[in-house]
Amino acid sequence: EILMTQSPATLSLSPGERATLSCRASQSVGSNLAWYQQKPGQSPSLLIYGASTRATGIPARFSGSGSGTEFSLTISSLQSEDFAVYYCQQYNNWPMYTFGQGTKLEIK
Amino acid sequence: EVQLVESGGGLVEPGGSLRVSCAASGIKFIDAWMTWVRQAPGEGLEWVGRIKSKGGGETTDYAAPVKGRFTISRDDSQSTVYLQMNSLKPEDTAVYYCTTVSSVANPVFGNWGQGVLVTVSS
Numbered sequence: 001e002i003l004m005t006q007s008p009a010t011l012s013l014s015p016g017e018r019a020t021l022s023c024r025a026s027q028s029v030g031s032n033l034a035w036y037q038q039k040p041g042q043s044p045s046l047l048i049y050g051a052s053t054r055a056t057g058i059p060a061r062f063s064g065s066g067s068g069t070e071f072s073l074t075i076s077s078l079q080s081e082d083f084a085v086y087y088c089q090q091y092n093n094w095p096m097y098t099f100g101q102g103t104k105l106e107i108k
Numbered sequence: 109e110v111q112l113v114e115s116g117g118g119l120v121e122p123g124g125s126l127r128v129s130c131a132a133s134g135i136k137f138i139d140a141w142m143t144w145v146r147q148a149p150g151e152g153l154e155w156v157g158r159i160k161s162k163g164g165g166e167t168t169d170y171a172a173p174v175k176g177r178f179t180i181s182r183d184d185s186q187s188t189v190y191l192q193m194n195s196l197k198p199e200d201t202a203v204y205y206c207t208t209v210s211s212v213a214n215p216v217f218g219n220w221g222q223g224v225l226v227t228v229s230s
Binding site for chain 2: 001034036043044045046049050053055087089091094095096097098099100101102
């Protein structure tokens, strides 16, 4: 099983600041990495796939990068609606998908 | 607009069974590959299983913790996917989401339902 590790567990920032979230895979997943956002009380939604491709309707302030085992999600200038929990997911070994444990992005 | 609506959740005793459903609209369901993902209270996301389309042989795959106990099926005439859960354990307590698989090229979870809560407790 490919293990996904996200850091930090919690990130406290202010609106307008830049956020960088990290995700590490226990073995190479190529570019088969997705990011999901889950707002409180809501279902998750797809943000990024292929490590760096934004899903339909996702604002340009969200960007993904990385390949192999190291990935990051960057939010260039935080908006109030961006405070949520973010999960990375590998699908290199699909259908045996695995998720990271999540990073909670909270308002400082 | 794609809509996935889960139903059938509830309270069940350990060792019991439950079937949850997911009705889809706004997609060509007959070609859709569908998955189930769960989220225990206060925890992260865990993939449960997947079913391919009829054209893909309706092949199913399951995560290790549920293999042999859970079964995914589909009824294309009703645009509905099912998750039959048997021999339920307290650790199966979670919100269960159905999702679509975006494509074979990018098999990510493009659309999610609102989720249905399954509680396993005596």
